[in-house]
Amino acid sequence: MSTWQDMERKYYMFVVRRQPVVIVRGQGAKVWDEDEKEYLDFTAGWAVNNLGHCHPAVVDAIRSQAATLMQTSNQFYTIPQLQLAQALVGNSCLDRVFFSNSGAEANEGAVKLARKYGKLHRNGAYEVITALNSFHGRTLAMVAATGQPHYQENWKPLASGFVNVDYNDLSAIKRATNDRTCAVMLEPVQGEGGVIIPEEGYLKAVREWCDQNNLLLIFDEVQTGLGRLGTLWGYQAFGVEPDVMTLAKGLGGGVPIGAFLAKEACAVLEPGDHGSTFGGNPLTTAAANAATRYLIENDIPSRAREMGAYLKKGLEALKAKHSFITEVRGMGLLIALQFSADISGKVVTACNTEGLLLNPVRPNAIRLMPPLTITRQELDEGLQRLERGMLQAVEQR
Numbered sequence: 001m002s003t004w005q006d007m008e009r010k011y012y013m014f015v016v017r018r019q020p021v022v023i024v025r026g027q028g029a030k031v032w033d034e035d036e037k038e039y040l041d042f043t044a045g046w047a048v049n050n051l052g053h054c055h056p057a058v059v060d061a062i063r064s065q066a067a068t069l070m071q072t073s074n075q076f077y078t079i080p081q082l083q084l085a086q087a088l089v090g091n092s093c094l095d096r097v098f099f100s101n102s103g104a105e106a107n108e109g110a111v112k113l114a115r116k117y118g119k120l121h122r123n124g125a126y127e128v129i130t131a132l133n134s135f136h137g138r139t140l141a142m143v144a145a146t147g148q149p150h151y152q153e154n155w156k157p158l159a160s161g162f163v164n165v166d167y168n169d170l171s172a173i174k175r176a177t178n179d180r181t182c183a184v185m186l187e188p189v190q191g192e193g194g195v196i197i198p199e200e201g202y203l204k205a206v207r208e209w210c211d212q213n214n215l216l217l218i219f220d221e222v223q224t225g226l227g228r229l230g231t232l233w234g235y236q237a238f239g240v241e242p243d244v245m246t247l248a249k250g251l252g253g254g255v256p257i258g259a260f261l262a263k264e265a266c267a268v269l270e271p272g273d274h275g276s277t278f279g280g281n282p283l284t285t286a287a288a289n290a291a292t293r294y295l296i297e298n299d300i301p302s303r304a305r306e307m308g309a310y311l312k313k314g315l316e317a318l319k320a321k322h323s324f325i326t327e328v329r330g331m332g333l334l335i336a337l338q339f340s341a342d343i344s345g346k347v348v349t350a351c352n353t354e355g356l357l358l359n360p361v362r363p364n365a366i367r368l369m370p371p372l373t374i375t376r377q378e379l380d381e382g383l384q385r386l387e388r389g390m391l392q393a394v395e396q397r
């Protein structure tokens, strides 16, 4: 362990404070460290491993595609890319797709599309309204889109063309709308922001406002897409269709891939407008195609809904027992547990020792986002480890 920590200190950019855990292997909802200690993974590779670690359907697809063709260029047709495109378009309200390599990059593409739409259909409008407390990625433009000062502070001057307004406040969107506005971009549930669920009717009202004003509604479903909320797409949980949707995280079953999709009426990009060397390459799209089709064919989103309800019930029971827990919130298997004090760092550390991986999403809240394939027994075990970890953390104070 210490060797790896020393190497990290010596060679790696100091951009993240890591937990003292060296993960070497994963299977399903579990990972193991170099001493063969087992952990239940309630971070799922940051809401990525929706089918768990090393799912056989994904592993087989990668193995066989890696031995066949990994990369050409988008100058040529490749088959897995088109199969994945068909799976995504055929199972969503969107009509066309473009593949990128990450969530931030997918959002960049969506914003480019929105600006082109504004240029063609709204007198050159280019501004995108986004929400405070949102998260859209780390590229220069996306830190401007991300409405959290601590992600923006060091990178000023920020890219222009973004306006951050309060989430859950339609009137703030109305006030921010003007001749320059071309789109509104929102997460159906704010993930990184602490699992913030929109108020009843908010997304529907935003949809109506966008329709009335010829604005595109972009849903950043990088975290909420692919079953996380208990529906294949987050938008389905709210009965609101976006014009543009972005994906990444769970899409590839563990490999890096992102996508943005658009309805035909606003799929305005033309040859030369956008591109990517790796985006949509045969290896990542074969993995994503296998993962996505498995997820759909086996109705994993329903499972996420069921297991999410089960986990929430268990968390509610812990809340009833321990007064330091103040709130359980979330949908599907995207859940946050809030505390009465800033103890989430301590809870996460204590839970590591107990064999449970968690994300301290806020100083006073942890985020639980296990694989959607997790079992009841694993959730029960995870809840026990969580309770032991929390009690240790509280005693330490």
Ligand SMILES: *Cc1c(COP(=O)(O)O)cnc(C)c1O
Pocket: 101, 102, 103, 104, 105, 107, 135, 136, 137, 138, 187, 191, 192, 220, 221, 222, 223, 224, 248, 249
């Ligand atoms: C993680 C995340 C992103 C950024 O994705 P990357 O692949 O890290 O670039 C964007 N939007 C949302 C909602 C996310 O959760």
